[in-house]
Structure formats: C-alpha cells, structure tokens
Amino acid sequence: MLIATATSPWNGFLTGAVLGVITLVLLWVANRRLGISTGLEDVCALVSRRPYFQREEVSGSGRWRLVFFVGLVLGGVLSKATSPGGYDTYWTLGMFDQVIGWGVAAKCAWMVGGGLLIGFGTRLAGGCTSGHGIFGNANLEIASLVSTLSFMVAGIVTTNVIYRLVAGGGS
Amino acid sequence: MMHAVVLVLGVAFGYVLSRGGATDYDYIQRMFLFESPQLYFIIGGAVAVVMPGLVLLRKLGKTITGQPLVIKPKPRHLGNVFGGVLFGVGWSVTGMCPGPVLVNIGEGKLYAWPALLGALAGAYLLGVLYPHLVGPLRLPPLKVGPGNG
Numbered sequence: 408m409l410i411a412t413a414t415s416p417w418n419g420f421l422t423g424a425v426l427g428v429i430t431l432v433l434l435w436v437a438n439r440r441l442g443i444s445t446g447l448e449d450v451c452a453l454v455s456r457r458p459y460f461q462r463e464e465v466s467g468s469g470r471w472r473l474v475f476f477v478g479l480v481l482g483g484v485l486s487k488a489t490s491p492g493g494y495d496t497y498w499t500l501g502m503f504d505q506v507i508g509w510g511v512a513a514k515c516a517w518m519v520g521g522g523l524l525i526g527f528g529t530r531l532a533g534g535c536t537s538g539h540g541i542f543g544n545a546n547l548e549i550a551s552l553v554s555t556l557s558f559m560v561a562g563i564v565t566t567n568v569i570y571r572l573v574a575g576g577g578s
Numbered sequence: 579m580m581h582a583v584v585l586v587l588g589v590a591f592g593y594v595l596s597r598g599g600a601t602d603y604d605y606i607q608r609m610f611l612f613e614s615p616q617l618y619f620i621i622g623g624a625v626a627v628v629m630p631g632l633v634l635l636r637k638l639g640k641t642i643t644g645q646p647l648v649i650k651p652k653p654r655h656l657g658n659v660f661g662g663v664l665f666g667v668g669w670s671v672t673g674m675c676p677g678p679v680l681v682n683i684g685e686g687k688l689y690a691w692p693a694l695l696g697a698l699a700g701a702y703l704l705g706v707l708y709p710h711l712v713g714p715l716r717l718p719p720l721k722v723g724p725g726n727g
Contacts, residue, residue: 422594431627433587471581478587482592495686524667525665532665533652558663561664561667563670
C-alpha cells in the first residue's frame with residue numbers, strides 16, 4: 408500500500424513502460440531529452456547570474472524544465488486528490504517514523520541534508536535517475552552507466568547502513 | 579504551444595511516478611534493501627521501451643514538426659562517479675530522486691519542501707564550486723550561452 412495514495416501500486420514494468428513512452432513523446436514532439444535534475448539549475452538561473460547557470464545547456468533550452476517541474480507537482484496533486492481519502496497534507500514518513508521516529512524539526516534537517524546531496528550530486532554527475540538512469544542508459548552512454556552504478560550502489564549501502572546496522576538489528 | 583505539451587507530459591510523468599510507487603519513501607528503501615523489486619521493474623521497463631524507441635526515432639531523424647532530432651550524449655568525467663555516489667546517499671536519505679521531490683510536494687508530503695530547498699542549495703553550491711572542480715574531476719569547461727552574450 409502506498410502512503411501517498413492509499414492504493415496498491417501499478418504493475419512496476421507497466422509503470423516503467425508508460426514513463427518510457429512519455430520520454431519518447433517528449434523527444435519526438437518537443438525535441439527534448441528527458442532530464443529532471445538540470446531543472447534545479449534553471450531555478451538557480453532565475454536568481455543567479457553566475458556563468459555556470461548561464462551556460463548554453465541551461466540558458467539555451469527555453470526553460471522547458473520549469474514547465475515540466477510545474478507538471479510534476481500537478482501530477483502529484485492529481486494522484487493524491489483522486490485517491491481514497493482525497494487531498495491532504497501530512498508529515499508521516501512510513502518506515503522512517505516506525506524505525507527512527509524523529510519529530511518534524513529533525514525530519515526537516517534530515518531532508519535538507521539529503522536534499523543538498525541530491526542537488527550537488529546529481530549536478531556533479533550530470534544527471535539523475537531520469538537523464539542518466541532512463542534516457543542515458545537506454546542510449547547506451549558510458550557516463551550514464553557509470554553514474555547509475557554509482558548512485559545505485561551508494562543508495563544500497565546507505566539504506567542498509569541506516570536500517571540494518573544503525574537502526575535495525577533484527578527488525 | 580510547446581509549453582502546453584511539456585506541461586501535459588510533466589503531469590502525466592508525475593502522476594505515473596506516484597501511482598507506481600516511485601515517490602514512496604518505503605518503496606525506495608525496500609528497493610535498496612532488496613525487499614521489493616518494484617523500482618527495479620520501473621527503471622527496467624522504462625529503459626526497455628526507450629531503447630528501441632530511440633533506435634526508431636534516430637532512423638526517422640526528425641521530430642513531429644520536421645525539425646532535426648537533437649540527442650546530445652552526456653559527458654564522461656570523474657564527476658559521474660563522485661556525483662553519483664553523493665546523489666545515491668541523498669536518494670536513500672530522503673527516499674526521493676529529483677522528479678519525485680516535486681511529485682511528493684504535489685502529493686501533500688510536507689517534508690518534501692525542505693528536501694527541495696536542500697536540492698536547490700546543493701545545485702547552487704555546485705555552480706559556485708564548479709570552477710574549482712573542473713581540473714581535479716576533469717569536468718567539461720563552461721561554455722556560456724546566448725543568455726550572457
């Protein structure tokens with residue numbers, strides 16, 4: 408059961424296939440290569456004149472990623488609003504609450520720290536689960552294969568350290 | 579017009595991520611704990627569709643409006659490894675990758691806001707440090723675009 412939607416998730420392979428079709432339509436219709444983390448730089452470029460955020464990959468892209476960002480948020484709203492229970496805002500965090508059980512302030516600090524790693528890491532790697540994990544791997548790009556291997560291994564190690572070593576034990 | 583298409587695709591992408599469990603903290607942790615294959619199936623399913631799709635689109639060579647298709651491969655450098663590792667830790671810590679951070683905000687998960695704040699700060703920090711990392715990590719040199727002359 409999903410926390411967000413209080414429903415059973417769709418079949419995983421089917422979910423991926425639909426995401427793949429959307430990725431292909433984005434390329435065929437809008438001529439855009441799927442890449443979500445670059446959009447973080449589009450946001451930075453709104454407030455910063457630093458050369459890094461004005462480089463051509465970002466500034467020459469017509470800011471389409473900002474529009475895609477808005478779409479992602481609305482997609483989440485749509486999913487939650489059409490699920491049993493309807494739209495709601497909440498702080499509950501599944502296993503984290505059960506096993507670690509921190510309050511809201513500590514949870515916020517945890518999320519800011521993790522977010523920093525997401526923002527810095529994806530931009531250093533040149534992509535995330537979408538641009539490297541889906542598009543780059545499907546395009547057989549070495550940078551994407553290397554990046555994907557790196558973030559999968561790091562995620563596996565981190566979660567196992569958190570839930571099996573530090574917090575878990577036998578749980 | 580193109581913005582409308584991108585918006586609709588974004589909504590669809592977010593909705594599907596949500597319904598598949600890719601925005602769910604527990605599914606992310608259970609993927610990394612090898613307790614649930616769901617997320618591996620999602621990524622695998624996407625790659626399995628995009629891979630042959632790209633072969634077809636390349637053969638076609640044009641978008642729907644007849645523009646030449648642009649597929650720019652991502653550069654290889656040491657940042658792929660170092661950045662990938664940092665991102666992997668962040669993905670595990672938050673239970674979110676960049677797309678799902680935004681979808682989670684839409685789903686009403688309030689803790690996704692501090693994650694977004696952190697992610698924006700992290701991307702900004704990389705922009706600040708980039709000139710110092712170009713040499714040691716062999717990153718591509720900056721080419722400033724039309725926005726800055």
